[in-house]
Amino acid sequence: MSRFLNDRLQKIESYTPGEQPQDKKYIKLNTNESPYPPSEGVIKAITEAEIKDLRLYCDPECKKLKNALAECYNTEPKNIFLSNGSDDILNFSFMAYGQSGAAFPDITYGFYSVFAELYGIETEIIPLKEDFTIDIGRFCGQNKLVVIANPNAPTGIELSLDEIEKIVISNPDSIVLIDEAYVDFGGTSCAELTKKYKNLLCVGTFSKSRSMAGARLGFAIASKEIIADLEKIKYSTNPYNINRLTQVAGVKAIEENDYYMDNCKKICDTREYTVKELEALGFEVLPSKANFVFAKRDKISGEKLYLKLKENGVLVRHFTAERIKDFNRITIGSREEMEMFIKTVKEILGEKI
Numbered sequence: 001m002s003r004f005l006n007d008r009l010q011k012i013e014s015y016t017p018g019e020q021p022q023d024k025k026y027i028k029l030n031t032n033e034s035p036y037p038p039s040e041g042v043i044k045a046i047t048e049a050e051i052k053d054l055r056l057y058c059d060p061e062c063k064k065l066k067n068a069l070a071e072c073y074n075t076e077p078k079n080i081f082l083s084n085g086s087d088d089i090l091n092f093s094f095m096a097y098g099q100s101g102a103a104f105p106d107i108t109y110g111f112y113s114v115f116a117e118l119y120g121i122e123t124e125i126i127p128l129k130e131d132f133t134i135d136i137g138r139f140c141g142q143n144k145l146v147v148i149a150n151p152n153a154p155t156g157i158e159l160s161l162d163e164i165e166k167i168v169i170s171n172p173d174s175i176v177l178i179d180e181a182y183v184d185f186g187g188t189s190c191a192e193l194t195k196k197y198k199n200l201l202c203v204g205t206f207s208k209s210r211s212m213a214g215a216r217l218g219f220a221i222a223s224k225e226i227i228a229d230l231e232k233i234k235y236s237t238n239p240y241n242i243n244r245l246t247q248v249a250g251v252k253a254i255e256e257n258d259y260y261m262d263n264c265k266k267i268c269d270t271r272e273y274t275v276k277e278l279e280a281l282g283f284e285v286l287p288s289k290a291n292f293v294f295a296k297r298d299k300i301s302g303e304k305l306y307l308k309l310k311e312n313g314v315l316v317r318h319f320t321a322e323r324i325k326d327f328n329r330i331t332i333g334s335r336e337e338m339e340m341f342i343k344t345v346k347e348i349l350g351e352k353i
């Protein structure tokens with residue numbers, strides 16, 4: 001850090017992404033990527049001609065992609081905002097809507113607290129209940145920016161639309177942001193509710209269910225007024241936020257949405273397999289509606305299991321926060337990867353017991 005950095009930024013504890021090791025080949029179950037490649041059409045869409053066109057700026061309005069998404073989500077282009085990964089929408093939302101403070105759970109996506117700190121926003125951290133579900137009542141009547149991942153991460157536990165609606169209704173003077181990064185793995189989207197509630201901001205991403213984490217494409221669905229706010233920030237920071245290749249790939253991905261939704265189904269099946277196997281090995285597994293499971297087992301610490309797995313070529317995600325340090329978050333990969341994972345866990349436990 002240089003001595004020129006302003007005092008506030010010096011103090012920020014920035015977000016730590018999951019490991020992306022470049023050294024050896026791991027079975028990578030640590031950052032919730034899809035085990036499946038993008039669809040054929042997406043792969044073919046990145047042509048030599050498109051690459052040559054990289055000399056030109058991209059469409060700042062992303063018209064084609066907005067139209068495609070609007071159709072897919074049964075809404076209008078004016079109700080859609082696009083961003084360089086959904087992290088950018090979270091960033092913009094804390095920047096735009098945090099003036100009365102922000103509320104989110106103690107156990108959730110680690111980026112929320114980073115953005116709050118970045119903008120000097122006072123936060124109310126609301127603990128999850130004993131069973132790791134969200135304490136709905138405590139999110140009602142906050143009248144500050146409410147941010148909830150649904151399904152939540154890293155627990156995978158889902159809130160019902162009724163519960164979300166209750167929170168939205170009880171916070172009429174502030175934005176309720178629902179982060180739906182994992183909604184396609186068995187959850188229910190609140191996108192339709194944005195037509196009814198002008199304070200609801202629904203956020204999605206192509207990173208998990210649409211196999212495009214490396215392309216960086218996020219989207220928001222909300223009232224046209226909220227979308228106009230986000231556009232205002234975009235045009236005040238980076239108008240060309242979605243690069244040409246990502247726009248082309250995104251349009252194709254929506255055209256071939258069935259392929260991705262089929263993959264999600266496969267991942268849900270593999271998740272059920274993984275849960276059954278883990279439970280048979282004595283693990284406690286939280287009920288997940290995401291492409292990962294959060295699991296712990298008596299007599300082996302979360303850290304020990306994480307390290308042993310890594311030694312054996314399997315990467316999972318371990319968090320050090322006190323309440324969850326005994327758990328690991330395990331991304332659901334392909335069936336073959338999960339069979340290898342289970343086999344490795346068995347070997348580790350055999351070694352231990």
Ligand SMILES: *Cc1c(COP(=O)(O)O)cnc(C)c1O
Pocket residue numbers: 032084085086087088109149153179181204205206207213216217218
């Ligand atoms: C992965 C993730 C995101 C961010 O995804 P992008 O790659 O930036 O689109 C947002 N929220 C949650 C809860 C996530 O797990």
